[in-house]
Amino acid sequence: MEVRVAILGQGYVGTTLAVGLERIKAGEIPAWGVPFGFPKDFLREPKLTDIKIVHSIDVDEAKVGKTLYEVAQQYFPNLRIPETLKEVRVSRGIHLGSTRGLPLKARGLEEETSLQDAVERIVSEWEKAKVDVIVNVITTEKGPGIGNWEKLVEAIKKGGEWEGGKLPATYAYYYAAMLYAETVKPVAFANAIPITLARDEAAVNAAAQRNSIVLGDDGASGATPLTSDLLEHLAERNRYVKGVVQFNIGGNLDFLALLDPERNKAKETTKSSIVKDILGYDAPHFIKPTGYLEPLGDKKFVSMHIEYISFNGAVDEMIVNVRINDSPALAGLLVDVIRTAKIALEHGEKGTIYEINAFFMKNPGPAGAKSISRIVAYQLLIDWLLRHEALEKIPRYSVHTFIEDLARLRKLA
Amino acid sequence: MEVRVAILGQGYVGTTLAVGLERIKAGEIPAWGVPFGFPKDFLREPKLTDIKIVHSIDVDEAKVGKTLYEVAQQYFPNLRIPETLKEVRVSRGIHLGSTRGLPLKARGLEEETSLQDAVERIVSEWEKAKVDVIVNVITTEKGPGIGNWEKLVEAIKKGGEWEGGKLPATYAYYYAAMLYAETVKPVAFANAIPITLARDEAAVNAAAQRNSIVLGDDGASGATPLTSDLLEHLAERNRYVKGVVQFNIGGNLDFLALLDPERNKAKETTKSSIVKDILGYDAPHFIKPTGYLEPLGDKKFVSMHIEYISFNGAVDEMIVNVRINDSPALAGLLVDVIRTAKIALEHGEKGTIYEINAFFMKNPGPAGAKSISRIVAYQLLIDWLLRHEALEKIPRYSVHTFIEDLARLRKLA
Amino acid sequence: MEVRVAILGQGYVGTTLAVGLERIKAGEIPAWGVPFGFPKDFLREPKLTDIKIVHSIDVDEAKVGKTLYEVAQQYFPNLRIPETLKEVRVSRGIHLGSTRGLPLKARGLEEETSLQDAVERIVSEWEKAKVDVIVNVITTEKGPGIGNWEKLVEAIKKGGEWEGGKLPATYAYYYAAMLYAETVKPVAFANAIPITLARDEAAVNAAAQRNSIVLGDDGASGATPLTSDLLEHLAERNRYVKGVVQFNIGGNLDFLALLDPERNKAKETTKSSIVKDILGYDAPHFIKPTGYLEPLGDKKFVSMHIEYISFNGAVDEMIVNVRINDSPALAGLLVDVIRTAKIALEHGEKGTIYEINAFFMKNPGPAGAKSISRIVAYQLLIDWLLRHEALEKIPRYSVHTFIEDLARLRKLA
Amino acid sequence: MEVRVAILGQGYVGTTLAVGLERIKAGEIPAWGVPFGFPKDFLREPKLTDIKIVHSIDVDEAKVGKTLYEVAQQYFPNLRIPETLKEVRVSRGIHLGSTRGLPLKARGLEEETSLQDAVERIVSEWEKAKVDVIVNVITTEKGPGIGNWEKLVEAIKKGGEWEGGKLPATYAYYYAAMLYAETVKPVAFANAIPITLARDEAAVNAAAQRNSIVLGDDGASGATPLTSDLLEHLAERNRYVKGVVQFNIGGNLDFLALLDPERNKAKETTKSSIVKDILGYDAPHFIKPTGYLEPLGDKKFVSMHIEYISFNGAVDEMIVNVRINDSPALAGLLVDVIRTAKIALEHGEKGTIYEINAFFMKNPGPAGAKSISRIVAYQLLIDWLLRHEALEKIPRYSVHTFIEDLARLRKLA
Known part of the structure; x- marks a missing residue:
C-alpha cells in the first residue's frame, strides 16, 4: 500500500x-x-x-x-x-x-x-x-x-x-x-x-x-510532550504543582524565526494550555520558546523547573535539562x-x-x-490502530498488557 | 466505613x-x-x-x-x-x-x-x-x-x-x-x-x-516511578535508550541502612527490573541507591542521565535532578x-x-x-476503582476522557 | 569605629x-x-x-x-x-x-x-x-x-x-x-x-x-559571578567556549520590574560583558534576566548551559542549575x-x-x-585590605598561602 | 628547545x-x-x-x-x-x-x-x-x-x-x-x-x-578541579556549605578499573581532601568515583549537589551536571x-x-x-612562569591585570 x-x-x-x-x-x-x-x-x-x-x-x-x-x-x-x-x-x-x-x-x-x-x-x-x-x-x-x-x-x-x-x-x-x-x-x-x-x-x-x-x-516533538507527561506523573499522585518553568533555546531557523514576537506568541499559547488541561487547575507557569543561540544548532537546550507540594506539606523540586535534536x-x-x-x-x-x-x-x-x-x-x-486492525503485537510489557486488558474489558461489558 | x-x-x-x-x-x-x-x-x-x-x-x-x-x-x-x-x-x-x-x-x-x-x-x-x-x-x-x-x-x-x-x-x-x-x-x-x-x-x-x-x-514513592514514566515516554516514541544512570542519596535512616551492602543489593534489584520491562530490551543501566549524606535529611537528591537515539541517528540527552521528601x-x-x-x-x-x-x-x-x-x-x-464503584468523577481532563473512553469501548464490544 | x-x-x-x-x-x-x-x-x-x-x-x-x-x-x-x-x-x-x-x-x-x-x-x-x-x-x-x-x-x-x-x-x-x-x-x-x-x-x-x-x-550577588568563575575555570584550561546560555527567573519585585523591557535591557548589558572580558573572545551567549513567576518568590531559579571544546577536538558540556535567595x-x-x-x-x-x-x-x-x-x-x-591593615588572618588555606606568597614576592623584589 | x-x-x-x-x-x-x-x-x-x-x-x-x-x-x-x-x-x-x-x-x-x-x-x-x-x-x-x-x-x-x-x-x-x-x-x-x-x-x-x-x-582534569573552584566561590562569599555530593560515572577502562574497591578507595581519598582544604571546615560530603556504564564511553557524567546557607539564614542550592571527555x-x-x-x-x-x-x-x-x-x-x-621568564603576555583581561598588579606590588615593596 x-x-x-x-x-x-x-x-x-x-x-x-x-x-x-x-x-x-x-x-x-x-x-x-x-x-x-x-x-x-x-x-x-x-x-x-x-x-x-x-x-x-x-x-x-x-x-x-x-x-x-x-x-x-x-x-x-x-x-x-x-x-x-x-x-x-x-x-x-x-x-x-x-x-x-x-x-x-x-x-x-x-x-x-x-x-x-x-x-x-x-x-x-x-x-x-x-x-x-x-x-x-x-x-x-x-x-x-x-x-x-x-x-x-x-x-x-x-x-x-x-x-x-x-x-x-x-x-x-x-x-x-x-x-x-x-x-x-x-x-x-x-x-x-x-x-x-x-x-x-x-x-x-x-x-x-x-x-x-x-x-x-x-x-508534538519537543519539550512540551515531556512536560505534559511529567505533569501527568504529578497529577496522578495528587501533588500540588506550585509553578512550572520551561525555557527553550536553539540555533536552528525555527528559533531564529521566533525572535519575531508574533511567531513567538503563537508558540507560547500552544505550550501553556497543557498545564490546566492536565493538572485540572492552572498552576502558575512560564513556558516559552525563549531564545536563539547559533552554536546550539538543531540540538536545542531545554531547562524545566517544577516545584510541588507533597503529603504533609513537604515541598519537592524537579529540574529537567534536555538536549533534543529538534528536526x-x-x-x-x-x-x-x-x-x-x-x-x-x-x-x-x-x-x-x-x-x-x-x-x-x-x-x-x-x-x-x-x-x-x-x-x-x-x-x-493504540486502541484506534487496533480497531483499524493496523497494528502488530508490540512486545513491550506495558502496551501488551494494556491492550489485552482493553480486550478483556470489552468482553466483560 | x-x-x-x-x-x-x-x-x-x-x-x-x-x-x-x-x-x-x-x-x-x-x-x-x-x-x-x-x-x-x-x-x-x-x-x-x-x-x-x-x-x-x-x-x-x-x-x-x-x-x-x-x-x-x-x-x-x-x-x-x-x-x-x-x-x-x-x-x-x-x-x-x-x-x-x-x-x-x-x-x-x-x-x-x-x-x-x-x-x-x-x-x-x-x-x-x-x-x-x-x-x-x-x-x-x-x-x-x-x-x-x-x-x-x-x-x-x-x-x-x-x-x-x-x-x-x-x-x-x-x-x-x-x-x-x-x-x-x-x-x-x-x-x-x-x-x-x-x-x-x-x-x-x-x-x-x-x-x-x-x-x-x-x-513506589521515589525516583523509580519517575524513571519508569520517563522510559515509557521514550519507548512510545521508539527512541533507543543507550544508557540510564540513576543516583540516589539521602540523609534519613533508610539511606543509612543502605550502607549495609546486603540491604543495598535488595533495593538495587527492585530498581533495575523496570528498564527491561518497560523498554522491551535491557538497556545498559546503573540504577542504585547510592549514598548517605546526613545533611540531606529526609529530602533525598536524585540525579538521572538518559542518552537515547532519535530519528536519523540523532543522539539526545536527558538529565533529571530531583529533591524528594522521601517519607x-x-x-x-x-x-x-x-x-x-x-x-x-x-x-x-x-x-x-x-x-x-x-x-x-x-x-x-x-x-x-x-x-x-x-x-x-x-x-x-482507575478502572479497578470504577469496577468497584468506588470512585467519584475526577475533573482532570485526561482521566475523565479516558474513563469515558473505556466506558464507550465497553459498550462497543 | x-x-x-x-x-x-x-x-x-x-x-x-x-x-x-x-x-x-x-x-x-x-x-x-x-x-x-x-x-x-x-x-x-x-x-x-x-x-x-x-x-x-x-x-x-x-x-x-x-x-x-x-x-x-x-x-x-x-x-x-x-x-x-x-x-x-x-x-x-x-x-x-x-x-x-x-x-x-x-x-x-x-x-x-x-x-x-x-x-x-x-x-x-x-x-x-x-x-x-x-x-x-x-x-x-x-x-x-x-x-x-x-x-x-x-x-x-x-x-x-x-x-x-x-x-x-x-x-x-x-x-x-x-x-x-x-x-x-x-x-x-x-x-x-x-x-x-x-x-x-x-x-x-x-x-x-x-x-x-x-x-x-x-x-554582584547572583548568577553572574558564578558564571564569571566558571568561565575563568574554562579559560585557565584554554577550553574553547562554543556558547553560553543563562536563564534567570524569579518571583520578587525585581523580576516583576524586569517585565519592563527597558529595565530588562539595562540588566542584560551588565551580564553580557563578562564573557569577552574573561575569555578574551566574545563567545556567543544568551545571558538574560528572563522571566517572572510569582511562586518562586525571592528564591530565583537559574539555569546555565555551557558547551566547550577540549583537547583533540572533544566537545564537553556543563549544565548548572541554581536556586538562589536573591535578597x-x-x-x-x-x-x-x-x-x-x-x-x-x-x-x-x-x-x-x-x-x-x-x-x-x-x-x-x-x-x-x-x-x-x-x-x-x-x-x-584581600591585598587591598592587607595594605590597609584591615584584615585578620583567615584560616582558609588558599587565602592564607596566597597572602604569604604575595608578601614573599614583595620581599623578593 | x-x-x-x-x-x-x-x-x-x-x-x-x-x-x-x-x-x-x-x-x-x-x-x-x-x-x-x-x-x-x-x-x-x-x-x-x-x-x-x-x-x-x-x-x-x-x-x-x-x-x-x-x-x-x-x-x-x-x-x-x-x-x-x-x-x-x-x-x-x-x-x-x-x-x-x-x-x-x-x-x-x-x-x-x-x-x-x-x-x-x-x-x-x-x-x-x-x-x-x-x-x-x-x-x-x-x-x-x-x-x-x-x-x-x-x-x-x-x-x-x-x-x-x-x-x-x-x-x-x-x-x-x-x-x-x-x-x-x-x-x-x-x-x-x-x-x-x-x-x-x-x-x-x-x-x-x-x-x-x-x-x-x-x-586534575575532571570534576574535582571544578568542585574545588565552586567551593572557593562559596568560601569567598562566606556561604556555609551544608553538604556536597559528587557522583561520577563513565564507560572507559579507568572507570572499569574502579569497580575494584581498592582502586576506588585510592581515588576517593584524593577527591575528599579538597573540601576541608578549601572551605576551612570539613563540610559533610559524598565525593566518589561511583560507577561504570559502558555506553558513556570516555565521556563521563558528573552530577554535583551543593546546599549552602547564605545571609540571614537563607538556604540556597546548586546542581551541576557535566559531560566531560576524560582523556x-x-x-x-x-x-x-x-x-x-x-x-x-x-x-x-x-x-x-x-x-x-x-x-x-x-x-x-x-x-x-x-x-x-x-x-x-x-x-x-602564572607567577612561577613569569619568574622563569617563560610566559608571553596573555590577552585575557583577568590574567593580564593580575600580572601587572603583582609587578606593581613588587615595586611597591
Missing part, C-alpha cells in the same frame, strides 16, 4: 524526514524515533518501505530547482546522502511573506502569476505526482483559523489579501489541497506547525465534505503521522481524527479538544 | 503518615500527595476521615511506650502535633536483628519471651484494636520470600532460626497477621518495604486461604493503599491485587508480574 | 540587610553570607557590631512612616523581628517615576514640594542621622551616566526634567549625597543597582572633589561593602575604588574597567 | 596525548585544551612543536610491538591518524599485576627476565631515545608512598615483593627513572595517576639528589605539564615544584601541601 507524500517547506525537518526515511528504507539505519517502526515495523500496512516522497515545495531561492539530494547536502555535508533523493526536485511554492525576517532570499509563485494560478499550478503538480498525504513543515506561522471558507476563496481571488494583511501561506496551501481533493482524489493534510488548522471548524468541514482529512496542529524528533513522528493518515484515508474516515492528533500534535484538533498527557494519548492511539 | 490501621515501624514514614493524616482530618492542611484525596475526596468510601490509626509497633527503646504524639515531636520539633495522636501508644514489636548496624538501641518482644508468645501477644493487641489494615514500614529488609508456609511455622517455633540466620521480622509479622486472620477476621497486609512478600506464592496463598489480602512489595512521598501513597485495601476487603477479594500493586508498588505482586509504567498502571487502577 | 548607614529603598534587599544585621549583632544567627564575617569577624574594624542603620527612605505608601520593624513584618511574617528595628522610621524619598509599572502606590517628596527642596530635606535628615555610608537599593533603574555635572544641577532645578524624560531617582539621590558631602562631611555612596554611576566620570569626579567615595555598579545574597555582600567603604573613608581615599568594586559589583567602576573573574577579584580585595 | 617524552601506559590518555599533539603540530586542529597553547603559543619555549614523543611502554598484548599509529587506530577508528605516529613503537613494560581485573591480556618484561633486568632494559631504551620527561598514565594504582628508598631497592632485587604483596608498577618505573637520572641525565617524572609519589618524601629526595624532578600526583581533558593538561617540567629542568630546579603541582594535580606534592582552589593555583603558576 504505497503512500505518496508531498512536503511543504523543504527545511531542516522536511529534509531530515526525506534523508532518514531513505536511509531506513535502504537498511542503512534502524527506524528508531519512528513510533511504530522498530525493532520491527509494527504497522501492518503501509510499511515504512511503502512511503514515497514524490513532491516538494519551497520558496527559498537556494533550494528551488534543486533536487532533494542537493538540498540534503546543504544540511548534512558529512553524510552520504541516499541517491534516491535525486529523483525529486524542489518546486517553487507560495510565499506571501511567510519567511519575513529570516536571512534568506525567497520568492513565491504568486510573484510570477496570480495567486489563483499559483494554486492551480501546484494542484496540477500534485496530480501528476499522485499525492496521498501533504505534510506542512513551512516556517512557523500564526493564524487564528480560516473561520469562513468563503472568505478564504475570496482571499485567494484577491491575491492573498486577508484581514488587512497577508493570507498565511498555510491557508493558501490548504485551499490548494482542498481543490486537489475535489478534482483528483481524497487527500490528508498534516499540519505540523502552530497555525490553527485542524482546530478550525471551517477547515475540518472543508476536508470532511471532500472525504479528506486534516491533522494537526503543531507536531529528527519531529521528522520521526511525521513518518507515522503519514502512515496513520493513509490508514484513515483507506478506511474512508474524514474531517479530523482526535486519536491521531492527541498523540502526535501539541494542539490536537478538532476545536475545543484538550491536551491530554501523551502517555494517555498513546493508549488511545 | 471506618478503616482501623496498625503500623509496623513507627519511623519517619509511619510518623509522617500519622501526623499528616490527622492534620488533614482536622482540616489543617489539604490532602495533597494522597492520590485520590484532593481537591475533594474522590473515593466514595472509606473517606479520609474514616481512617483511624489504632495500633503501632516499634523496637526502638526511644519509642516503645511513648505515644505517637511524643514520637512525632521527635521528628517534627517545630510543628504543632495533633492532640489525637496522644491516643495511641507504641507497643514493643519483634526485632530479630532487623535494625542491625543502625545507631539505635532496639529490643524485641522475643528477647523477653518466646517468639511464639511474642506473635500471640501482638495478635491479641490487634484484636483489641480491631485492626483492618496492617502497614509494614519497618527498616529495609531483604528476603527472597517465605517459599513454604510450613518452614515459616517451624521458624516461629524455633525462635526465629531461618536458613542458618534469622527470620526477617517482616515474615514474623506476616505470620502474626495470618494468625489474626484465622482467629479474628480477614485483614489486609500492605508491605511497603523491598522484602519479597506479595510476590511470594506461599504468602499470597496464605492470605487467600484466610480471605485476606497481601499488597506489595516496596512502595511524605510514601506516606501519601499509603493513605490510599490503606483505603483501596479496605475496598478490596469489603468486596471479599483475597490473595493479592495486581491493579493496586502495579500503581503503588515498585515490585508489584503476584510473582511473575512485571513493572509497567506508572501512568499506564494508574489507568488500570 | 561606628558606621552609620542610610538605606535608599526599603525593599526586600534593604529589609533583609536590616533584619539579618540586627540578628547577627544580637547573636541570634551566625554571619554566614558576609564575606569577612564568620566564623569570626575578620575585619579589624569596623566590626559587624559597629554598623548602625540610622536612616531609611522609600516612596511606597505602604512603607513611608512605618518603622523598619513594621516593614520587616511585611516581608517576614513568621520571623521574630529584632526590636532594635523599631528605632528607625522610613522617610519619604524621591520618586520621579522610578516605580512605574509596579503594583504599588508610590509618592515622592517632589510631589509635595520642589525637587530642590526635596533634596535639601533629605540632606538635612542625613545630617541629623550623621550618615557615613549611603546604600542604593531602589528598584532597578536605567541610565547611561550623569555625563555632565552642570546638567544634573540644571535637572534638579527644573524639577527633574532630563533628556526629554525624567531624571533617574538615583541621580537625584546622588546629587543629595554630594550636597551632604559638601556641607556636612565626606560620605560613601554604594550603588548596588544596574544604573551607571561608579562608571561615570562625572560622578566619580564629583565624589573625589568632595573627599568622598562612590562604589558600584550593580551588586540575602546581595544583603550579605552589602554588609562588607559598607565596612570596606568606611575603611576607605577613614584612609582618606576618594573617587572610586576598583579593588572593592571588582569583587562586589557586576559592573565595576571606574569607566573603562573590565570585569575580572570574582576569584581573581577576591585576591585583589 | 626540544622536549623528548616517554609515555608509560599507552591507553586512552596516552594515545589522545600523542594524537592530539601531532594534529596540533601539523596545524590540523587548534591547541584548545592546552592551558598555554592557544590562540597563540604563550610559552616562550619549549614551543608545542618542540614536544616529541619518543618512547612508549605498555603491557597489553594488543599494543606491545604496535606503532602508536596502529594503537591510535584502535581508539579512533574514524579519524585520520597522523603518519608521524608510525615512528614510535610500543615497548613491553613492567606489569606486576597492575592490570588485574581488567579485560585484557597483559604480560610484563619481568615475566621474561628478572625485574632488575627489566628495569635496566627500559633505562637503556630511554637512553637511546634521549628522554627528558616521563609521563605516567598507567591504570590507576594505589600506594601509600615509597617511604624508604632502600626498601624500594630491595623490592626490585626481590622481583617485586613488597609489603606482603606486589610492588606497584609505578614505583618500579620510578626506580628506573632514577637510575636513568644517575646514569644518563636529569629527568622529570610526571605522575598523573592517584598513587602517592610527589607527596612521598623518599621519592622527592631521590629526585632532588639526582638533579631531577618528580611532579604529581593525579592529574582529552587530562591529555591537554599533560602537554603543559611536560613543557613546564622541561622549563624547570632547564633552570636546574630539583625535587618537586608546588607551583606546577598545585594547578595540574589533584593531590599536589610535596607531602603536607594542601589543595587550593585551581583559580588561585593558576595565579601561582
Whole structure:
C-alpha cells in the first residue's frame, strides 16, 4: 500500500524526514524515533518501505530547482546522502511573506502569476505526482483559523489579501489541497506547525465534505510532550504543582524565526494550555520558546523547573535539562503521522481524527479538544490502530498488557 | 466505613503518615500527595476521615511506650502535633536483628519471651484494636520470600532460626497477621518495604486461604516511578535508550541502612527490573541507591542521565535532578493503599491485587508480574476503582476522557 | 569605629540587610553570607557590631512612616523581628517615576514640594542621622551616566526634567549625597543597582572633589559571578567556549520590574560583558534576566548551559542549575561593602575604588574597567585590605598561602 | 628547545596525548585544551612543536610491538591518524599485576627476565631515545608512598615483593627513572595517576639528589578541579556549605578499573581532601568515583549537589551536571605539564615544584601541601612562569591585570 507524500517547506525537518526515511528504507539505519517502526515495523500496512516522497515545495531561492539530494547536502555535508533523493526536485511554492525576517532570499509563485494560478499550478503538480498525504513543515506561522471558507476563496481571488494583511501561506496551501481533493482524489493534510488548522471548524468541514482529512496542529516533538507527561506523573499522585518553568533555546531557523514576537506568541499559547488541561487547575507557569543561540544548532537546550507540594506539606523540586535534536524528533513522528493518515484515508474516515492528533500534535484538533498527557494519548492511539486492525503485537510489557486488558474489558461489558 | 490501621515501624514514614493524616482530618492542611484525596475526596468510601490509626509497633527503646504524639515531636520539633495522636501508644514489636548496624538501641518482644508468645501477644493487641489494615514500614529488609508456609511455622517455633540466620521480622509479622486472620477476621497486609512478600506464592496463598489480602512489595514513592514514566515516554516514541544512570542519596535512616551492602543489593534489584520491562530490551543501566549524606535529611537528591537515539541517528540527552521528601512521598501513597485495601476487603477479594500493586508498588505482586509504567498502571487502577464503584468523577481532563473512553469501548464490544 | 548607614529603598534587599544585621549583632544567627564575617569577624574594624542603620527612605505608601520593624513584618511574617528595628522610621524619598509599572502606590517628596527642596530635606535628615555610608537599593533603574555635572544641577532645578524624560531617582539621590558631602562631611555612596554611576566620570569626579567615595555598579550577588568563575575555570584550561546560555527567573519585585523591557535591557548589558572580558573572545551567549513567576518568590531559579571544546577536538558540556535567595545574597555582600567603604573613608581615599568594586559589583567602576573573574577579584580585595591593615588572618588555606606568597614576592623584589 | 617524552601506559590518555599533539603540530586542529597553547603559543619555549614523543611502554598484548599509529587506530577508528605516529613503537613494560581485573591480556618484561633486568632494559631504551620527561598514565594504582628508598631497592632485587604483596608498577618505573637520572641525565617524572609519589618524601629526595624532578600526583582534569573552584566561590562569599555530593560515572577502562574497591578507595581519598582544604571546615560530603556504564564511553557524567546557607539564614542550592571527555581533558593538561617540567629542568630546579603541582594535580606534592582552589593555583603558576621568564603576555583581561598588579606590588615593596 504505497503512500505518496508531498512536503511543504523543504527545511531542516522536511529534509531530515526525506534523508532518514531513505536511509531506513535502504537498511542503512534502524527506524528508531519512528513510533511504530522498530525493532520491527509494527504497522501492518503501509510499511515504512511503502512511503514515497514524490513532491516538494519551497520558496527559498537556494533550494528551488534543486533536487532533494542537493538540498540534503546543504544540511548534512558529512553524510552520504541516499541517491534516491535525486529523483525529486524542489518546486517553487507560495510565499506571501511567510519567511519575513529570516536571512534568506525567497520568492513565491504568486510573484510570477496570480495567486489563483499559483494554486492551480501546484494542484496540477500534485496530480501528476499522485499525492496521498501533504505534510506542512513551512516556517512557523500564526493564524487564528480560516473561520469562513468563503472568505478564504475570496482571499485567494484577491491575491492573498486577508484581514488587512497577508493570507498565511498555510491557508493558501490548504485551499490548494482542498481543490486537489475535489478534482483528483481524497487527500490528508498534516499540519505540523502552530497555525490553527485542524482546530478550525471551517477547515475540518472543508476536508470532511471532500472525504479528506486534516491533522494537526503543531507536531508534538519537543519539550512540551515531556512536560505534559511529567505533569501527568504529578497529577496522578495528587501533588500540588506550585509553578512550572520551561525555557527553550536553539540555533536552528525555527528559533531564529521566533525572535519575531508574533511567531513567538503563537508558540507560547500552544505550550501553556497543557498545564490546566492536565493538572485540572492552572498552576502558575512560564513556558516559552525563549531564545536563539547559533552554536546550539538543531540540538536545542531545554531547562524545566517544577516545584510541588507533597503529603504533609513537604515541598519537592524537579529540574529537567534536555538536549533534543529538534528536526529528527519531529521528522520521526511525521513518518507515522503519514502512515496513520493513509490508514484513515483507506478506511474512508474524514474531517479530523482526535486519536491521531492527541498523540502526535501539541494542539490536537478538532476545536475545543484538550491536551491530554501523551502517555494517555498513546493508549488511545493504540486502541484506534487496533480497531483499524493496523497494528502488530508490540512486545513491550506495558502496551501488551494494556491492550489485552482493553480486550478483556470489552468482553466483560 | 471506618478503616482501623496498625503500623509496623513507627519511623519517619509511619510518623509522617500519622501526623499528616490527622492534620488533614482536622482540616489543617489539604490532602495533597494522597492520590485520590484532593481537591475533594474522590473515593466514595472509606473517606479520609474514616481512617483511624489504632495500633503501632516499634523496637526502638526511644519509642516503645511513648505515644505517637511524643514520637512525632521527635521528628517534627517545630510543628504543632495533633492532640489525637496522644491516643495511641507504641507497643514493643519483634526485632530479630532487623535494625542491625543502625545507631539505635532496639529490643524485641522475643528477647523477653518466646517468639511464639511474642506473635500471640501482638495478635491479641490487634484484636483489641480491631485492626483492618496492617502497614509494614519497618527498616529495609531483604528476603527472597517465605517459599513454604510450613518452614515459616517451624521458624516461629524455633525462635526465629531461618536458613542458618534469622527470620526477617517482616515474615514474623506476616505470620502474626495470618494468625489474626484465622482467629479474628480477614485483614489486609500492605508491605511497603523491598522484602519479597506479595510476590511470594506461599504468602499470597496464605492470605487467600484466610480471605485476606497481601499488597506489595516496596512502595513506589521515589525516583523509580519517575524513571519508569520517563522510559515509557521514550519507548512510545521508539527512541533507543543507550544508557540510564540513576543516583540516589539521602540523609534519613533508610539511606543509612543502605550502607549495609546486603540491604543495598535488595533495593538495587527492585530498581533495575523496570528498564527491561518497560523498554522491551535491557538497556545498559546503573540504577542504585547510592549514598548517605546526613545533611540531606529526609529530602533525598536524585540525579538521572538518559542518552537515547532519535530519528536519523540523532543522539539526545536527558538529565533529571530531583529533591524528594522521601517519607511524605510514601506516606501519601499509603493513605490510599490503606483505603483501596479496605475496598478490596469489603468486596471479599483475597490473595493479592495486581491493579493496586502495579500503581503503588515498585515490585508489584503476584510473582511473575512485571513493572509497567506508572501512568499506564494508574489507568488500570482507575478502572479497578470504577469496577468497584468506588470512585467519584475526577475533573482532570485526561482521566475523565479516558474513563469515558473505556466506558464507550465497553459498550462497543 | 561606628558606621552609620542610610538605606535608599526599603525593599526586600534593604529589609533583609536590616533584619539579618540586627540578628547577627544580637547573636541570634551566625554571619554566614558576609564575606569577612564568620566564623569570626575578620575585619579589624569596623566590626559587624559597629554598623548602625540610622536612616531609611522609600516612596511606597505602604512603607513611608512605618518603622523598619513594621516593614520587616511585611516581608517576614513568621520571623521574630529584632526590636532594635523599631528605632528607625522610613522617610519619604524621591520618586520621579522610578516605580512605574509596579503594583504599588508610590509618592515622592517632589510631589509635595520642589525637587530642590526635596533634596535639601533629605540632606538635612542625613545630617541629623550623621550618615557615613549611603546604600542604593531602589528598584532597578536605567541610565547611561550623569555625563555632565552642570546638567544634573540644571535637572534638579527644573524639577527633574532630563533628556526629554525624567531624571533617574538615583541621580537625584546622588546629587543629595554630594550636597551632604559638601556641607556636612565626606560620605560613601554604594550603588548596588544596574544604573551607571561608579562608571561615570562625572560622578566619580564629583565624589573625589568632595573627599568622598562612590562604589558600584550593580551588586554582584547572583548568577553572574558564578558564571564569571566558571568561565575563568574554562579559560585557565584554554577550553574553547562554543556558547553560553543563562536563564534567570524569579518571583520578587525585581523580576516583576524586569517585565519592563527597558529595565530588562539595562540588566542584560551588565551580564553580557563578562564573557569577552574573561575569555578574551566574545563567545556567543544568551545571558538574560528572563522571566517572572510569582511562586518562586525571592528564591530565583537559574539555569546555565555551557558547551566547550577540549583537547583533540572533544566537545564537553556543563549544565548548572541554581536556586538562589536573591535578597540575602546581595544583603550579605552589602554588609562588607559598607565596612570596606568606611575603611576607605577613614584612609582618606576618594573617587572610586576598583579593588572593592571588582569583587562586589557586576559592573565595576571606574569607566573603562573590565570585569575580572570574582576569584581573581577576591585576591585583589584581600591585598587591598592587607595594605590597609584591615584584615585578620583567615584560616582558609588558599587565602592564607596566597597572602604569604604575595608578601614573599614583595620581599623578593 | 626540544622536549623528548616517554609515555608509560599507552591507553586512552596516552594515545589522545600523542594524537592530539601531532594534529596540533601539523596545524590540523587548534591547541584548545592546552592551558598555554592557544590562540597563540604563550610559552616562550619549549614551543608545542618542540614536544616529541619518543618512547612508549605498555603491557597489553594488543599494543606491545604496535606503532602508536596502529594503537591510535584502535581508539579512533574514524579519524585520520597522523603518519608521524608510525615512528614510535610500543615497548613491553613492567606489569606486576597492575592490570588485574581488567579485560585484557597483559604480560610484563619481568615475566621474561628478572625485574632488575627489566628495569635496566627500559633505562637503556630511554637512553637511546634521549628522554627528558616521563609521563605516567598507567591504570590507576594505589600506594601509600615509597617511604624508604632502600626498601624500594630491595623490592626490585626481590622481583617485586613488597609489603606482603606486589610492588606497584609505578614505583618500579620510578626506580628506573632514577637510575636513568644517575646514569644518563636529569629527568622529570610526571605522575598523573592517584598513587602517592610527589607527596612521598623518599621519592622527592631521590629526585632532588639526582638533579631531577618528580611532579604529581593525579592529574586534575575532571570534576574535582571544578568542585574545588565552586567551593572557593562559596568560601569567598562566606556561604556555609551544608553538604556536597559528587557522583561520577563513565564507560572507559579507568572507570572499569574502579569497580575494584581498592582502586576506588585510592581515588576517593584524593577527591575528599579538597573540601576541608578549601572551605576551612570539613563540610559533610559524598565525593566518589561511583560507577561504570559502558555506553558513556570516555565521556563521563558528573552530577554535583551543593546546599549552602547564605545571609540571614537563607538556604540556597546548586546542581551541576557535566559531560566531560576524560582523556582529552587530562591529555591537554599533560602537554603543559611536560613543557613546564622541561622549563624547570632547564633552570636546574630539583625535587618537586608546588607551583606546577598545585594547578595540574589533584593531590599536589610535596607531602603536607594542601589543595587550593585551581583559580588561585593558576595565579601561582602564572607567577612561577613569569619568574622563569617563560610566559608571553596573555590577552585575557583577568590574567593580564593580575600580572601587572603583582609587578606593581613588587615595586611597591
